[in-house]
Amino acid sequence: MKSQQLRKLAPELDSLRLGSGWKIDELTKPQIIVESSYGHSHPGSAHLDKLVDEAGIGIKEKGGRAANYFVTDICDGEAQGHDGMNYSLVSRDIMAAMMEIHVKATPFDAGVFIASCDKSVPAHLMAIARLDMPAIFMPGGIMKAGPNLLTLEQIGTYSAQYERKEITEEQFMVYKRDACPDCGACSFMGTASTMQVMAEALGIALPGSALIPAHLPELKETARKAGEHALGLAKEDLKPSDIMTIQAFENAIMVHAAIAGSSNSLLHLPAIAHELGIQLSPDLFDKIHRKIPYLLNIRPSGFWPGEYFWYAGGVPAIMEEIKEFLHLEVKTVTGKTLGENLNDLQLNGFYENCHKYLPALGVKVGDIIKPLHTPIKAQGAIAILKGNLAPEGAVVKHSAISPRLMQVTLKARVFDCEENAIETVLQKKIHPGEAVFIRYEGPKGSGMPEMFYTTEAIASDPELVETIALITDGRFSGATRGPAIGHVSPEACEGGPIALVENDDLIRIDIPARTLDIIGTDSIERSVEEIEKILSERRAHWIKPESQYKKGILDIYTHNSVSPMKGAYMEFFM
Numbered sequence: 001m002k003s004q005q006l007r008k009l010a011p012e013l014d015s016l017r018l019g020s021g022w023k024i025d026e027l028t029k030p031q032i033i034v035e036s037s038y039g040h041s042h043p044g045s046a047h048l049d050k051l052v053d054e055a056g057i058g059i060k061e062k063g064g065r066a067a068n069y070f071v072t073d074i075c076d077g078e079a080q081g082h083d084g085m086n087y088s089l090v091s092r093d094i095m096a097a098m099m100e101i102h103v104k105a106t107p108f109d110a111g112v113f114i115a116s117c118d119k120s121v122p123a124h125l126m127a128i129a130r131l132d133m134p135a136i137f138m139p140g141g142i143m144k145a146g147p148n149l150l151t152l153e154q155i156g157t158y159s160a161q162y163e164r165k166e167i168t169e170e171q172f173m174v175y176k177r178d179a180c181p182d183c184g185a186c187s188f189m190g191t192a193s194t195m196q197v198m199a200e201a202l203g204i205a206l207p208g209s210a211l212i213p214a215h216l217p218e219l220k221e222t223a224r225k226a227g228e229h230a231l232g233l234a235k236e237d238l239k240p241s242d243i244m245t246i247q248a249f250e251n252a253i254m255v256h257a258a259i260a261g262s263s264n265s266l267l268h269l270p271a272i273a274h275e276l277g278i279q280l281s282p283d284l285f286d287k288i289h290r291k292i293p294y295l296l297n298i299r300p301s302g303f304w305p306g307e308y309f310w311y312a313g314g315v316p317a318i319m320e321e322i323k324e325f326l327h328l329e330v331k332t333v334t335g336k337t338l339g340e341n342l343n344d345l346q347l348n349g350f351y352e353n354c355h356k357y358l359p360a361l362g363v364k365v366g367d368i369i370k371p372l373h374t375p376i377k378a379q380g381a382i383a384i385l386k387g388n389l390a391p392e393g394a395v396v397k398h399s400a401i402s403p404r405l406m407q408v409t410l411k412a413r414v415f416d417c418e419e420n421a422i423e424t425v426l427q428k429k430i431h432p433g434e435a436v437f438i439r440y441e442g443p444k445g446s447g448m449p450e451m452f453y454t455t456e457a458i459a460s461d462p463e464l465v466e467t468i469a470l471i472t473d474g475r476f477s478g479a480t481r482g483p484a485i486g487h488v489s490p491e492a493c494e495g496g497p498i499a500l501v502e503n504d505d506l507i508r509i510d511i512p513a514r515t516l517d518i519i520g521t522d523s524i525e526r527s528v529e530e531i532e533k534i535l536s537e538r539r540a541h542w543i544k545p546e547s548q549y550k551k552g553i554l555d556i557y558t559h560n561s562v563s564p565m566k567g568a569y570m571e572f573f574m
Contacts, residue, residue, distance in 0.1 A: 003031040006107035030064040033108040037120035039072025044117035047183035051223040055112045058227025071098045073120035086447035090557040095123035110234035116140025121195035122268035129275035134233035137205045138226040139196040141214035143184035145305035152179045152186040156456030184214030187306040188299035190478025194261035200315045201252040203332035207341045213307045247327035257292035257380025260301040262478030270567035282384045282393040289380030295370045301399045311357045312368035387517035392489035393565045402466040410435035412505040422454040432467035435507040441474030442491025443561035443568040452477035487564035500538040
């Protein structure tokens with residue numbers, strides 16, 4: 001064991017462990033780090049101390065010694081509406097770096113990594129991949145819905161309605177009071193829920209562990225099992241690189257298509273893969289989403305709250321539906337193959353246990369997970385668009401877009417920050433037939449914040465939701481609905497074509513053809529050659545804006561982040 005080797009090199013280590021509460025006999029046991037994002041920052045992390053304790057019990061019962069480390073995450077919801085959102089994406093990379101420091105500076109034989117939410121889950125997975133030590137990920141579960149199935153992503157809609165004076169302050173306060181009745185990830189298939197699902201689909205979390213409702217005893221029981229399992233991983237020296245192969249990532253993308261997962265996964269999965277030396281191209285996402293149907297009737301693309309997914313059988317149930325497409329031979333954290341895990345679940349009572357919660361809700365499995373042969377939609381939710389506006393690509397969640405906008409030509413309205421755009425939308429100064437551009441909000445521009453409030457303002461306006469589109473080099477919330485195209489690459493701050501768009505340019509969106517192009521100027525359609533000449537002239541006069549960050553982490557991040565379509569992770573060049 002590594003821990004025992006390093007004890008010999010650093011004799012003071014024993015003294016320091018003993019001073020931290022360890023017992024003499026524990027020094028020779030396998031030493032397991034338990035990393036988590038526990039903290040009082042938001043409901044997704046406030047309960048994780050209980051899972052840490054349970055993992056520690058499991059480790060102890062199997063003859064190991066747990067050491068608890070914490071890197072508390074921030075909450076995208078609490079960062080909304082102000083410059084705090086600029087810190088959201090970079091927090092992923094910093095959390096991963098801090099976990100790397102914890103493990104590399106101190107001897108451990110294996111790790112249990114516990115997280116629930118948008119940036120903490122991918123951060124923990126990036127750390128697991130980078131460290132490549134025996135490790136298991138434990139998802140932190142999902143919160144239950146509020147009264148009348150109220151979930152947090154609806155607050156954006158109610159906020160826009162309140163701003164337009166469509167509901168009273170009292171009504172709005174009732175919604176805010178009841179939207180988060182419990183701990184866990186927000187109860188819809190946003191980024192937090194999606195990334196928990198991705199962890200299980202990658203094989204680095206126990207089968208059936210993603211999105212267990214946080215109020216159920218099964219969540220603590222699973223955390224204890226994760227702790228127990230870490231000892232076996234340490235002894236077998238089974239590493240993440242043995243598990244998270246390119247085939248495992250393809251499995252995860254297939255599951256992502258079937259659940260209509262968050263578009264932010266196209267930032268996180270490539271960033272995780274990058275840590276393992278694996279490149280996930282945008283075209284791979286598009287190829288897989290074209291062949292895997294969308295099956296999951298969970299918000300925001302579907303009807304039911306997120307907790308219902310686990311009641312219907314969770315990730316294993318989705319995998320059973322798309323089983324013919326999956327790489328069943330991949331190794332998982334159980335030491336077994338994915339195919340073997342799925343067979344075990346059919347026999348060990350897993351589904352019966354999940355389904356026992358459904359009768360009280362008046363819901364059947366088929367209401368939540370549709371069969372492969374009768375899907376909600378024939379293709380997955382994500383499409384990758386390319387063209388003269390997005391040479392490297394852009395992301396759209398077309399499952400949430402009106403059929404009227406699948407093939408459309410719109411007139412550009414250009415904004416250089418979100419604040420101006422949302423004010424214009426709320427004041428009803430955006431008109432049908434316009435493409436709202438928000439630029440200089442990519443990783444190198446402002447840190448790549450979400451455009452959540454703007455998308456909700458559009459999605460909640462019945463006139464705009466079917467007649468306009470939002471196009472940005474920023475990103476969206478996992479709760480985003482409506483006509484939103486993001487991650488446009490190269491971003492504006494890098495001089496990408498999105499920086500050259502002017503008011504009244506004609507923008508052609510063709511999602512079936514996967515294209516996004518500037519096709520005219522001054523409201524007049526022009527030839528390809530004319531457009532190329534005009535853009536070339538504009539580029540010659542374009543001046544890169546001065547960075548708004550002169551110090552701190554955003555100064556570092558905006559200077560070292562890669563393209564949105566590559567994963568927006570930091571890469572330092574010598």
